[in-house]
Amino acid sequence: MSAAHSAGTATTNRHKLRANQLGIVYERDGERIAALEDINLDIKDGEFVCVVGPSGCGKSTLLNVMGGFLSPTRGSVTIDGEPVTGPDQRRILVFQERGVFPWLTVEGNIGFGLSKLSRAERQQRIAHYVQLVRLQGFEHTYPSDLSGGMRQRLQVARALAVNPDILFLDEPFGALDSITRVIMRGELLRIWQTERRTIVFVTHDIDEAVQLADRVVVLSSRPAKIQKVLPIDVSHPRNISSPRYLELRDELLKQIGLAYEI
Amino acid sequence: MRFPGWLRPTMFLFSLLVLWDLAVRAHKGLLIPGPLAVLAGIGELLQHGLLLKYVVASLFRVTWGFLLACVTAIPLGLALGWYRRGEMALNPISQIFRPISPLAWIPIAILWFGVGDLSSIFLIFVGCFFPLLLTAVSAVHTIPAVYINAGRNFGLSSAAFVARVLYPAVMPQLLVGMRITLGIAWLVVVAAEMIAVNSGLGFLIVDARNAGNRYDLVIAGMLVIGVIGLLLDLAMQSLEQMKSFRWRSSED
Numbered sequence: 001m002s003a004a005h006s007a008g009t010a011t012t013n014r015h016k017l018r019a020n021q022l023g024i025v026y027e028r029d030g031e032r033i034a035a036l037e038d039i040n041l042d043i044k045d046g047e048f049v050c051v052v053g054p055s056g057c058g059k060s061t062l063l064n065v066m067g068g069f070l071s072p073t074r075g076s077v078t079i080d081g082e083p084v085t086g087p088d089q090r091r092i093l094v095f096q097e098r099g100v101f102p103w104l105t106v107e108g109n110i111g112f113g114l115s116k117l118s119r120a121e122r123q124q125r126i127a128h129y130v131q132l133v134r135l136q137g138f139e140h141t142y143p144s145d146l147s148g149g150m151r152q153r154l155q156v157a158r159a160l161a162v163n164p165d166i167l168f169l170d171e172p173f174g175a176l177d178s179i180t181r182v183i184m185r186g187e188l189l190r191i192w193q194t195e196r197r198t199i200v201f202v203t204h205d206i207d208e209a210v211q212l213a214d215r216v217v218v219l220s221s222r223p224a225k226i227q228k229v230l231p232i233d234v235s236h237p238r239n240i241s242s243p244r245y246l247e248l249r250d251e252l253l254k255q256i257g258l259a260y261e262i
Numbered sequence: 263m264r265f266p267g268w269l270r271p272t273m274f275l276f277s278l279l280v281l282w283d284l285a286v287r288a289h290k291g292l293l294i295p296g297p298l299a300v301l302a303g304i305g306e307l308l309q310h311g312l313l314l315k316y317v318v319a320s321l322f323r324v325t326w327g328f329l330l331a332c333v334t335a336i337p338l339g340l341a342l343g344w345y346r347r348g349e350m351a352l353n354p355i356s357q358i359f360r361p362i363s364p365l366a367w368i369p370i371a372i373l374w375f376g377v378g379d380l381s382s383i384f385l386i387f388v389g390c391f392f393p394l395l396l397t398a399v400s401a402v403h404t405i406p407a408v409y410i411n412a413g414r415n416f417g418l419s420s421a422a423f424v425a426r427v428l429y430p431a432v433m434p435q436l437l438v439g440m441r442i443t444l445g446i447a448w449l450v451v452v453a454a455e456m457i458a459v460n461s462g463l464g465f466l467i468v469d470a471r472n473a474g475n476r477y478d479l480v481i482a483g484m485l486v487i488g489v490i491g492l493l494l495d496l497a498m499q500s501l502e503q504m505k506s507f508r509w510r511s512s513e514d
Contacts, residue, residue, distance in 0.1 A: 087414045087415045092416075098406055098409075099408050112416055113417070
C-alpha cells in the first residue's frame, strides 16, 4: 500500500482527485454524441462533493469515468497523482438500487471484498460495519427481506468495509421514498463524519446537495460542462430554514434554470 | 366448510379412476384394461423384481445423459454468453441443431454406439444439450450490469469473478432451465429405450405389447413413468427453493 493511500483517511487539504480536461464522446447508431466536455475539477481529500445537473446530462457518466468503469476519450482523471485506468478497490461505486448481491446475506455482502483477510479480521470488520450502518440483528438476512433503505445502507457498508479512499455514490437514495431519503442523508453524514472518506455524490435532488455537500458542482445540459461550483459555507448540522441555506438553495435552482416560485 | 389441501385432488383422482373402471366395464371389446388390472400389473412387475430394475435402468441413463449435457453445455453456454463474438459465430449452428428432435439421432446413435446404454445416454445428451446451452447463454445476457460492475469494483480475479458473481447470478435462471430440460430427458429416455436397448421403462412398454398385448403392463409402465417424472420435477423444484438460489423470484 502506498504512503499516499495510508494517509488517505486523514483530512488534509491536498488534492485527492483531479479531473483534467475530461471529455467523453461515444457513438450510437453511427452518430457521435458528446457526453462530457472539458471537465476540470479538483476534489480535496475528505471532501464531500455533490454533482447536480439536468437529467440525462452525463452526471453518471462522469462518475463512471472517475470510478474507472469508462475510459475518457479526452483528458484524464488522476487520484493521488496516479491516472485512473480501471475499477479499483480503493474507490467504490455505490449504485442507485439492486447494487447488493441478492444471493448473499447481509454478512456475506459486507464481507464480499474482504476475502484476503483472515477469518477473524473479516468477522471483526463485518461486525464493525454492521453496527455502523445499524443493521444489527440482520446479519443473516437476505437482501430480498430488507427494506430499500436498509439495502442502500448495506451497499454503503459493503463499500466502506474494503477501506476505500473515495466513495462514488450514483443517486444512492433516488429510489427511496422521501422520508427514508431524509433519514439516509443523516446516516450518510454521520458515517462520513466518523469515517472521513472523500465522497462524490451524484444527485438530481437540489435539497440533498445543499444538505450534504461541502461543494456542489452544477453540470450543464449535454454535452455536460461545469457550469458552476458552489461552496456550501454552512456548518453541520445544517439548519434547513436558515437564510443562508435558502439562499444557496435558490442559487442552485437558478443555476439549473428552475424558478423557485411555483 | 374447509377441506384439507390434499383432499380435493385426491377425490378428483378417485372419481376419475371410478369413471375409467365404469367405462372399461361398459366396453369390453376395447382391450383397454381397467384400473384394477393395471394395479395387478404393477404388482406382477414388482413381484418379478422387474419394476425396480427397469426404473433404475431408466434413471441411470437419464442421470448420465443429463449430467454430461450439464457439464458440457452450461460452461460452454456461459462462455458464449459472456463473449458475444463466440455466440455470434456459434448461433447459426445451434439454431439449426436445436429443432432436430433427439429421436432423429437414433440411427446415428445406434451406428456409433450400438444397441445399449451408451446410445440411449447419447440420445438424452443430445436432447438436453441445446436447451441447456441456450438457457446458459440467455442467463448470462440477463445478469444486471450492476452486479458485474460491483464485482469488477472489488478487484476479483477472473476465477473469483466466475465463482462469486457470474455463477450465483445465473443460478436461478439456470435451475429453471435444468428443471425443464430434465423433463425433456425423461421424455427422451422412454423413446430411446423403445428402440435402442432391452431394459428400462420404455422397453417395458414396447415389450409388454409385443409379448402378447399386455396392455395392463403398458399402462402400468406409463403410470410409473408419469410418477417418476413428477418426482424428478419436485426434486428440481426443491433445489430452486433454496434461499441462496431463489433470490431472483423473491426480489421485490
